[in-house]
Amino acid sequence: MDDRLLLIAIGALVGVCSGLAAVALNTGLHFMAGALSGLRAHWWLFVLPGIGAMLSSLFLEKAIREGAGHGVPEVVYSVSRHGGLMRLRSAFSRLISSCLTIGSGGSAGPEAPVVMSGASIGSNVAQFFSLNERQRIALVGCGSAGALAAIFNAPIAGLVFTIEIIVGEWSARNIVPIAVASVAGAQVSRLLQGNQIAFTHLRFEVGITATLAAIGLAVVTALVSIALTRALRGSHHVSGKLPLPFWVRAFLGGCVVGAIGLVLPEVLGEGYHSIRQMVEGSFAPGLGLVFLLVAAKIAATSFTLGWGGSGGIFAPCLVIGSFSGLMYHRFLEMLWPGLSLVNEGCFALLGMAGLVSGILQAPLTGIFLIVEITGGYETILPLILVSALSTTICHAWEPASFYFRDLVEKGQYLRPRTDAKVLADLSIAELVETDCKTVPRSMRLGEFIRVIQQSHRNYFPVVDPETGQFEGMIHLDDIRPYLFDPLLYETVFLEQIMETDVETVDIHDELSVVLARMDAKGLFSMPVVSADRFIGMISKATLLDKYRNELMVQTLH
């Protein structure tokens, strides 16, 4: 079978499995919501989100032994650095842990966990069939797209999110299987849960005034996105400094969320009920309370995810975005009571798109997600405007999106065909030149000149012949002053003229770091030294050759 057809067929299978994972999580969340709904009336049950978050963290750390994280950055890391290799346990671990966190009232979403689950399914199917790295990455994308398409019943959003966030490469080779997987995932969801859109489709008549007003909303959603990003990071930072076991931190964070929920129950769980009310225009609380809800939801999400709960940022973004849109609309109406704006439900939608685009810095995902989950194209013009502007403003303040910031800081955000990716795929061991002639420090200059005559290199490493220890380097320039004085040939020893303060490279160093050091010091080659032993030389010329080869490999396949 043709490779592409095979990949499409396996992609469809992965899409179905990811869709089933998404349906399983949805069913679990509905079950939890039903089981716990009767208990919400008791004030002392503010500890419920705490218990959920604690169980979730214990499950991840002790039962599954999986390092906890938001999920999506781990998938991106795996694609960037390890060709999409993921552990099998990730296929189900986040489903269970996020079900515990969200079902008990934690402020988080099920989308990142299903994306991780789907990606892991794709990766493990690829491992089972022993597919190559590029095919494996495509299947990771298939899993992610199928899962997201199923959880939102939004196949285009699944495809676009995967290409924008997970794979990072718009190529037909990736898009086709991912699109098929996205369809398969959405179809599974429709078969098992019905063809429902998440939020009621309403016809909004969007005029020029509303479109212009959307510019202001973009600024508001961008600012809220930045506030949410920083609150999440700050919360994670603060909780990490507390001298408490991880499960106690998760419990405390959950309890804070529960306490906020006693006053403002809208912040609990994924919060889709509130969004439905806002889109339909039946959300009663006034401007002040909506403003408070934005702040409370940001706090609740930060305490849930930053303190050890499990879940994604997508659903909180939708909720906070719709609150922001509503708040902005009501603020405008308060300022200009006669202003003829579209229904506030439309601004709730625009706010969702603005926040998703701002946090993820992925405008297309924001646009298509909102179009699909509301089932209408009427708002497309202000949607594009809000998404594009919100992304741009956020990018100016926060150069990397919420998902990528940690990866960028660690130099792990590597996209196909970029300089960083090509360099990361090469290792020092591949580039090291071992045909160097080493010399001892006790060698006389005359003897050394005979060595030079037999070599085509300009650099000569000085190595202890007994221990193999690297001691320094001699460059041809170093001996130039002595070359034309034969009297010195028998009186000058290499130890007198060698350079001992030499910049060296370790065999396990990152190539990008080595290249930066070469550039900073104006060097064209450096000795590679491991455990004090000289291994060989690494030069910019060889690096360029290998770089071009690697770039061709990445471009052709």
Next chain:
Amino acid sequence: MEMQMLHIFRNTPLGREMLLQSAYFCKQLEILPLIYIPDYVKFLMYFENDVVQVDLDASYLKAPDSAKAHASEIIQGMGLPQPRFFTPKHFTASTLPDLPVDFDFMCCPRSISDLSSKIGLGYIGPRVRRIVKSARFPVLIPSAVYKPWTSIAVLFGGSSNAVKALRLGIRLSRRCGLPLDVFSHPENRSQKDYENIIQEAGLKDDFDNYVRTWRISESRPFQENLYEIPHDALLVLGAYGHGLIKELLFGSTMEIVQTVTPNSMLIVGPNYRAVI
């Protein structure tokens, strides 16, 4: 380039015993030990087509202050230079470091993923099995107590992995100058079949030059034949020669051999690429 052996060090009496074995292995083969002192109880190894999570028990985190000094002392006491300590640079999650897999050898205790009480009870941890299966390097599974080996023994059953093991055994013998013995237990093959396999693998000349004795015992059960292997030999064998069903029913050769023999074992997996 200098070859390197990865050793995950545990600063306990048993852990130091294991390091002693690695140090001896490195000394015999003139390779450099690379020691990883874990800061976390788990780590990941990304192979070509598999990712293996190794879950260590808490004893690996014991006495971190003296771990480096103890490890250095053991390595240098064996006459080797100051060891190199490995520090992970990449993390899949904040408490989940990634270990590179481009080493030439790796030392795994009998069980790397389960309780230390299981060590020495003839149980090879599932993670070690996956490492062996995926790695390009051979895995050293040391005996329970330090014992210098004075010869090399290869278990040769004719499978492709056994051929790899034989090739490695010959190379080890050439490198460290120790005699090489080959042990075969024919199941459905004659000696002539084995000779053909060796011939086809291009090992005929090396086999004739380096192999001291070749013992083929077919009259006794496999386990009993293992007693013929010298107790002070480094045992080299291929893994995954059996089918899955057979392995599930009767256990793997690797585990049978480990249960019966007291030797340190060097296991060659299906993805092994010769480096020596």
